[in-house]
Amino acid sequence: MVVRPPSNKNSVKLWKRRDRLSILISILRATMEARGKTDIMSKANLSFAQVTKYLEDLSDTDFNLGNFLGDDESNSIEDNRRRDRYFIIYDILRNAKDGILKTQLMFNARLSFDQITNYLGLLVKKLELLQYITKNGENLYQATQAGLDFVNSYERLKWLSSMNSNEGLIKENGEKYKITRRGLNVYGHSLNLKKLLTHGYIPSDRTGNSLNYVAALYNSQKNQ
Numbered sequence: 683m684v685v686r687p688p689s690n691k692n693s694v695k696l697w698k699r700r701d702r703l704s705i706l707i708s709i710l711r712a713t714m715e716a717r718g719k720t721d722i723m724s725k726a727n728l729s730f731a732q733v734t735k736y737l738e739d740l741s742d743t744d745f746n747l748g749n750f751l752g753d754d755e756s757n758s759i760e761d762n763r764r765r766d767r768y769f770i771i772y773d774i775l776r777n778a779k780d781g782i783l784k785t786q787l788m789f790n791a792r793l794s795f796d797q798i799t800n801y802l803g804l805l806v807k808k809l810e811l812l813q814y815i816t817k818n819g820e821n822l823y824q825a826t827q828a829g830l831d832f833v834n835s836y837e838r839l840k841w842l843s844s845m846n847s848n849e850g851l852i853k854e855n856g857e858k859y860k861i862t863r864r865g866l867n868v869y870g871h872s873l874n875l876k877k878l879l880t881h882g883y884i885p886s887d888r889t890g891n892s893l894n895y896v897a898a899l900y901n902s903q904k905n906q
Contacts, residue, residue, distance in 0.1 A: 703751065703876065704876065710851060710869040719734065719737065746844050748844065771879070773791045811826055813826050838871065
């Protein structure tokens with residue numbers, strides 16, 4: 683039996699905050715063509731200090747998406763500012779695969795009562811990645827199929843970004859930066875992950891594969 687969860691107006695405000703995965707996508711998109719730091723700053727809508735830090739991180743051959751998004755099991759409730767929204771959503775959904783009480787979910791995801799309430803409102807009512815069910819007389823939150831797809835996509839992206847490589851996601855050449863092959867793969871999978879939250883559509887080739895589309899775009903620009 684599916685029942686309606688408590689409503690929460692603050693969940694809408696939560697979604698308006700810019701997340702680090704979106705910033706990552708913006709920078710990688712901007713570097714599809716070789717650009718200088720000031721140009722990237724404008725394209726990605728970042729301050730000079732921010733773009734300098736992010737370019738340094740993304741150029742590192744040891745770049746790890748989990749670390750970038752604050753995917754750290756040691757983080758406490760007080761450390762939530764270090765955790766990106768995408769990781770927090772992943773953390774909630776992976777704990778709700780089989781159905782879970784709100785208090786247990788709050789503890790497992792290391793969120794305060796207000797935080798878990800905001801996220802549950804977002805995930806159930808707006809994104810439909812969670813559903814509110816009654817099972818054996820208990821009111822539980824359980825991941826929907828779309829929620830399970832998000833978990834799998836996040837884990838695939840995290841695995842991809844952690845693979846050993848001799849290059850970062852972008853490469854500096856003189857005073858300009860350009861996306862690398864590794865960066866292109868992370869970009870395509872990041873778009874797929876974000877699509878699950880925004881319900882938007884990524885341009886695709888006729889096979890419907892957005893990663894093929896991104897690869898074709900990269901190769902066309904490379905040959906220009």
